[in-house]
Structures are given as structure tokens and as C-alpha cells.
Amino acid sequence: MCNETGLSFGLQHLTSASIAGRSVLEVGARQVQQPWISLRPHVEVLRPGQYVGVDIAAGAGVDIVCPAEQLVDRFGAQSFDVVLCTEMLEHVEDWRTVISNLKRVLRPGGILLLTTRSVGFPYHAWPHDHWRFQLEDMRELFADCENVVLQDDAKEPGIFVLARRPEVWTERTPALAIHSVVTGRRRLDIPRVRTFLFTSWIGMRRRYVAAVPLPVRRFVNRLLLRRPA
Secondary structure, eight states: OBOHHHHHHHHHHOOHHHHTTOEEEEESOOOOSTTOBOSHHHHHTTOOSEEEEEESSOOTTOSEEOOGGGHHHHHOTTOEEEEEEESOGGGOSOHHHHHHHHHHTEEEEEEEEEEEEOTTOOOOOSSOOOEEOOHHHHHHHTTTSEEEEEEEOSSSSEEEEEEEOOSSOOOOOOOOOEEETTTSSEESOOOHHHHHHHHHHHHHHHHHGGGSOHHHHHHHIIIIISSOO
């Protein structure tokens, strides 16, 4: 799923020459709520040879249930010509393994189109929300690719990436500290206990916000979210 500017980015870079007759993998393919838009109908008009949508749960747009961390285990290395991953990366805890799988499942010369959210975009759990990526992060994370296009989302905080896997490729996924939604600062990883407490608090606050006194909300927010209520 993507927004209108993400859709425009996809339409600009996913041409008939890159799609027709090719095998396409969409990672995070489950179609959720509006106003998010799926690239799938637009890509299928270009007549790919194969289109496979995967997600962690069954639903509209999902052909195979498969976690993004297990793409290579499920499909094998160098299995697809095109990989699409829109508005999913911020939701996975182990983003390094996911990015590695996105690159490795591509054939030499294959292209990856990825969109994700940046600092300033509100919390949105499907089912979790962990990270915010910046332009400089993507520049480092895709330094092992070629013909890399990086673009800020002009509508709301977000990043668009287009990258090609070289014919001769050596993987490089640096151990970057990425902005954490849970801690409000850059982290290499997030303690699982902290993540559990954070997501539990967000869920309770949404469900029982009227019953949670404001001083309590402010105290827990300072403790868990590192920002005001």
C-alpha cells in the first residue's frame, strides 16, 4: 500500500520495459484501509509474467503468507526481477534481515522499489510500528546497489527508493542506528520488553483514553515515549 505520491513514484519508475514478462514480488501486499493505494492494479496492466503478493497474514492482495524475514528461505535467492515493498519496512522489528532478503531475492539486474516513513510521521501500528528512516539512512543502506534514486515524500514525512541490484554484487547492510518510534532516538535495536510496554500502552490509551487521567498519560508518555502527552 502507498499514498498518492508513492503511487506517482511507482508509476514514474515502473515502466512496461521493466515489468512486461518479468516476475514481480510485492512484500507487505495486504490491502488495508483507505486512503492507502495498492500499486498492484497499475503493475498488472503492464503484463508481468508473474505477480506474487506476500504478507504476514492472509487478506486481500496476499497470495502467499510469508514473513519478510524469510523471503529467501521461501522463494530462494535471485528469484524475482522486481521487488515492491511499500509502507512496510517501518513495521518490522528486524529491518536489517528484511532489507537483506529484499536484495537477495532479486535477480542480478533486478529492481527494488521501496517506500517507508520518516521522522514526523505519526504512530501507525499494522500490527506494530518501530522505525523512521531518513534519506541519509537509505543512501548508506543501498550503497551496494546501482542506479539508486532517493526521493523525499512531498506530501508527508517519508522516503521513496528505487535501486538496481548489480550484475556482480557484494551485499553490504551496515549496522546503522535508525530512529526508533519507541525511544524517540536513534537505536541499533530496541529491547523487547520496552517494545511490549510501548505497544501495550498505546493500545490501552486508544481504547480507554477517557478513563486514563491526564497526569498518568503524561507520566507514562515521558517514561515510554520520551515525548509529551
